[in-house]
Amino acid sequence: MALEALNDAGYSGTKMTVILNDNEMSISKNIGGMSMFLSKLRTKRTYTKSSLSIKKALLKVPLIGKPAVKIIQRIKRSIKQLVIPKMFFEDIGFRYLGPVDGHDEQELERMLKISKELDGPVLIHVLTKKGKGYVKAEENPDKFHATGPFDLVTGESLNKKKDDYSKVFGKKLVKLARENKKIVAITASMKDGTGLKEFANEFPDRFFDIGIAEQHALGLAAGMAKDGIIPVVPIYSSFYQRAYDQVIHDIAIQNLPVVMCVDRAGIVGQDGETHQGEFDLAFFRLVPNLEILAPKDFYELEQMLEYAVNLGKPVVIRYPRGGEERSFKNHEKIETGKAEIIKKGKDISIIAIGKMVSRAEDVAIKLEKEKIDVEVINARFLKPLDSKTIKNSILKTNKVITIEDGTKINGLGTAVEELIIENIENKENIKFEKLAYPDMFIKHGKVEELEEIYGLDKKSIIKKVKQISLHKEE
Numbered sequence: 001m002a003l004e005a006l007n008d009a010g011y012s013g014t015k016m017t018v019i020l021n022d023n024e025m026s027i028s029k030n031i032g033g034m035s036m037f038l039s040k041l042r043t044k045r046t047y048t049k050s051s052l053s054i055k056k057a058l059l060k061v062p063l064i065g066k067p068a069v070k071i072i073q074r075i076k077r078s079i080k081q082l083v084i085p086k087m088f089f090e091d092i093g094f095r096y097l098g099p100v101d102g103h104d105e106q107e108l109e110r111m112l113k114i115s116k117e118l119d120g121p122v123l124i125h126v127l128t129k130k131g132k133g134y135v136k137a138e139e140n141p142d143k144f145h146a147t148g149p150f151d152l153v154t155g156e157s158l159n160k161k162k163d164d165y166s167k168v169f170g171k172k173l174v175k176l177a178r179e180n181k182k183i184v185a186i187t188a189s190m191k192d193g194t195g196l197k198e199f200a201n202e203f204p205d206r207f208f209d210i211g212i213a214e215q216h217a218l219g220l221a222a223g224m225a226k227d228g229i230i231p232v233v234p235i236y237s238s239f240y241q242r243a244y245d246q247v248i249h250d251i252a253i254q255n256l257p258v259v260m261c262v263d264r265a266g267i268v269g270q271d272g273e274t275h276q277g278e279f280d281l282a283f284f285r286l287v288p289n290l291e292i293l294a295p296k297d298f299y300e301l302e303q304m305l306e307y308a309v310n311l312g313k314p315v316v317i318r319y320p321r322g323g324e325e326r327s328f329k330n331h332e333k334i335e336t337g338k339a340e341i342i343k344k345g346k347d348i349s350i351i352a353i354g355k356m357v358s359r360a361e362d363v364a365i366k367l368e369k370e371k372i373d374v375e376v377i378n379a380r381f382l383k384p385l386d387s388k389t390i391k392n393s394i395l396k397t398n399k400v401i402t403i404e405d406g407t408k409i410n411g412l413g414t415a416v417e418e419l420i421i422e423n424i425e426n427k428e429n430i431k432f433e434k435l436a437y438p439d440m441f442i443k444h445g446k447v448e449e450l451e452e453i454y455g456l457d458k459k460s461i462i463k464k465v466k467q468i469s470l471h472k473e474e
Contacts, residue, residue, distance in 0.1 A: 009121045010093025017115040018094070018123045021102065023130045023141075089123045098125030103132055143192075165301060165319040166234075166263055170195025172302040173232060176309055177203055182230045183309055186221055188214045194234035194263050214239050218246035218258070225256035230309050234261035237277025237318065244283060251314050252289045259308045262318035265294070266355065266405030267437070267451070269321075272444040277318075278437045281353075282410035284316050285383055291336065292316045292382040294354030297324045299331055300380075307334040318354065320405065325358040339386035341393075345375035348399040348469040351390055353379040353412050356403040356456070363461050372469050385415050391423055399431040399468050403461065408436040431468050435461060 131137025136155030364374035413434025
C-alpha cells in the first residue's frame, strides 16, 4: 500500500513531504530487496543545497535561464543514474533528499526547510537507530521492541520465563520437521514473536522470512503447497486480516494444504485496539474448505499441529497470547470435526472453544457445590462443527451457553445458534446464551480487566449459568 501511495503521489505531482524512517529494522531484522536498496542510497549533504541555489540563480537569467535549467537537469539526471543506481523514488516522481541522521535535530530541520522550498512531492530519507540512547536496546532491538519490566543495568527481564503458546508451537514444529522434510516455515518478519527462532536455526534452508508482507506470505505458501511442500505460516490474528484475499483465492479455492497458525488470537490486552484478535474465528468461518481448530491447552496445540501437517488440506489453528490457564489430564485423539466431552451433566450445557474450555470446567466444578450439574464440551473445531455431540447435549439439558474469546458475530455462538434453528424441533423451548465480545473494537486494557468488563471472567459466567439454569431473569 505504501508503494501504491508513493506511485500515486509521484504521478500527481502534489506538493508534499514524505519522511522515510529507515532504522534498518522491522520487528525482526530487515530483509529483502527494498532493504538492500535503501542501504545503498547515499548523497552528499551539499548536493541538494547547491543544486537548489544554482537553479534559483539560473532562473533569474533572462531568455536562457529556463532552457539552461532543463538542459542541466537532464545532464544531472544522467549522472545520478550512473552514480546512484536504482533511483527508485526519483523515477516515480519524487525529489529524494538524504540520507540524513535522524538523531541530528539541526540537520533534520535543515532538510525539512529545503523540502518546503521545492515544488512537487519530496521524500526525506531519515536514518535512525532502533533503541537509540539505551545501549542494551541498541544491541538487541528486536528483544526491546515490546518488553515487560527489566533491569536497567543488565537489560534482563524481571519476569520469570515461562512457556507460552508461541514457544510450544515452535518446539513442536521443529520435532515434526525433523520427521518430515516437506515441512517449511514462513514468517512475515516475526520470527521470534511467533516462536520460529529454533526452527530458523536448525532448518535455515526451510525457513523463509519474507518481511512485513502477509499477503506475499500466504501467496508463497500456496505456491509451495501446490508443489507438494507443507508450509506452516504463523501470523498474529490481527495481521492475518491483511492476507484475507490470499486465504480465499490462493489457498481455499484450490484446497491447498497450508497450515495457517493464528497467534495472538482473542484479546491481547495492552497492545490495544489494532492488535486485538477477536475477528479471526468470524472471518475464517466464512471461507469454504477451511478446517478451524482451537486448543484448550499446550498439549492439544501439539496434537492439532501434528494433525494439520498430515491432513492434506487447508487448516487454521488459532491460539492466544501467553500461557495456558492450566493443563488438562485427559486428551482425546484429534479427529476431523470431533468435539470432546470434558464433563457430563444434566442441567445445562456449556460449549466452549480454545482458552475458554478450562474456564468452563472451572465454572462447572464451582457450581457442583451449588447442585447445578453442568455439562462441558470442548468444541475443538469451529468448522466442521461436531453437530451430533452438541445437539445431543442440548436435547438433554435444554439450556446452553457458548463461551469464546472472539466476537459474537459468526463465531462459535453463531454456529451453535444455527444448529439449534436448523436441526432441533421445539427450538423455542431451548434457553440459549452466547458469551463473547460485542460487535465493537475492544479498547486497550489488561486481559483480565477486559474479560470482566465484557462478562467473560469466571464470576460473570457463573452468574449467567445460574440465571439460565435456575430460570431467573436478570
